[in-house]
Amino acid sequence: MQKGQRAFEHDETVGAALARMTRAFGEAGLDSAAWDARILLQGLLGIDGTALLTKPEQPIGSAADRIADAVQRRLAHEPVSRILGVRSFYGREFIVTPDVLDPRPDTETVVELALEIIKSAGLNDKAVRIADIGTGSGILIATLLAELPLASGVATDVSAAALEVAKRNAERLGVASRANFVATRGLAGCGGAFDLIVSNPPYIPSGEIPGLGPEVREYDPMLALDGGSDGLDVYREIAQEAACTGIAKRLVIEIGAGQVIDVEAVFRSSGWSLVTTKRDLGGHVRAVALEIHL
Numbered sequence: 439m440q441k442g443q444r445a446f447e448h449d450e451t452v453g454a455a456l457a458r459m460t461r462a463f464g465e466a467g468l469d470s471a472a473w474d475a476r477i478l479l480q481g482l483l484g485i486d487g488t489a490l491l492t493k494p495e496q497p498i499g500s501a502a503d504r505i506a507d508a509v510q511r512r513l514a515h516e517p518v519s520r521i522l523g524v525r526s527f528y529g530r531e532f533i534v535t536p537d538v539l540d541p542r543p544d545t546e547t548v549v550e551l552a553l554e555i556i557k558s559a560g561l562n563d564k565a566v567r568i569a570d571i572g573t574g575s576g577i578l579i580a581t582l583l584a585e586l587p588l589a590s591g592v593a594t595d596v597s598a599a600a601l602e603v604a605k606r607n608a609e610r611l612g613v614a615s616r617a618n619f620v621a622t623r624g625l626a627g628c629g630g631a632f633d634l635i636v637s638n639p640p641y642i643p644s645g646e647i648p649g650l651g652p653e654v655r656e657y658d659p660m661l662a663l664d665g666g667s668d669g670l671d672v673y674r675e676i677a678q679e680a681a682c683t684g685i686a687k688r689l690v691i692e693i694g695a696g697q698v699i700d701v702e703a704v705f706r707s708s709g710w711s712l713v714t715t716k717r718d719l720g721g722h723v724r725a726v727a728l729e730i731h732l
């Protein structure tokens with residue numbers, strides 16, 4: 439335990455542990471102290487929010503040591519999802535390991551826009567082929583295949599370790615038989631044609647990475663963050679590769695806050711035009727749909 443902090447005892451109640459965790463996180467200046475304490479305790483005890491709040495008198499029992507360890511890790515700024523090893527995304531649970539970006543709620547905007555684009559093209563009940571570039575934990579490809587039961591796809595990543603996590607997540611969701619996982623840059627060597635490419639590439643300008651919060655800077659893989667000097671390197675690769683090979687005529691990509699003008703310019707210079715955008719809950723344009731007529 440951190441200096442000055444009492445150990446968690448087996449006979450300590452759930453309510454008392456929750457109050458102590460919330461206080462410790464608050465005193466350490468963590469933004470979402472109460473939320474973090476609740477989600478951590480639920481995950482470590484294997485109970486839902488209702489049980490947590492309606493049975494505060496239950497003892498924490500043999501979870502005491504796990505709780506103490508989790509509190510130390512959170513106080514060292516490790517994100518809750520990394521401590522628990524899982525993250526909820528678009529209503530499903532995904533494994534998260536140190537090899538993958540911790541999936542962000544904002545990325546659900548990409549799923550929503552991709553489904554809208556597929557629907558507006560009249561393809562939602564067709565056997566569409568989808569490519570996910572830089573799949574990480576596989577949230578985009580696995581969610582889209584789960585939402586579109588006739589769809590199949592290819593997911594790529596330069597990180598072979600990330601691809602292993604993506605495969606496990608696809609298996610957990612029962613969609614692995616409809617997906618191929620390829621360790622490559624962009625879509626190199628994937629062949630074939632796709633009805634839609636989705637991607638949430640690394641887009642942080644290299645110089646901004648040291649200024650990111652410790653939850654991101656110290657725990658997300660650098661490969662998942664660093665988008666080169668202006669943050670646009672992987673967008674350039676995707677824009678050129680997809681246009682040159684004619685591999686797909688529709689793209690839905692995630693962008694960083696404030697990047698829409700620069701990203702549109704990158705894609706326009708390779709022949710793509712903007713179809714529509716979607717904002718995240720914070721009001722930032724987060725997902726961009728593009729098309730190309732070859």
Ligand SMILES: C[S@@+](CC[C@H](N)C(=O)[O-])C[C@H]1O[C@@H](n2cnc3c(N)ncnc32)[C@H](O)[C@@H]1O
Nearest residue numbers: 539572573574595596623624638639640661662
């Ligand atoms: C921002 S993370 C996104 C992961 C996941 N799609 C998500 O939304 O949570 C970007 C991912 O792209 C991968 N990556 C980086 N450059 C790449 C490239 N040129 N081609 C393919 N994958 C790349 C990284 O290894 C990382 O897993």
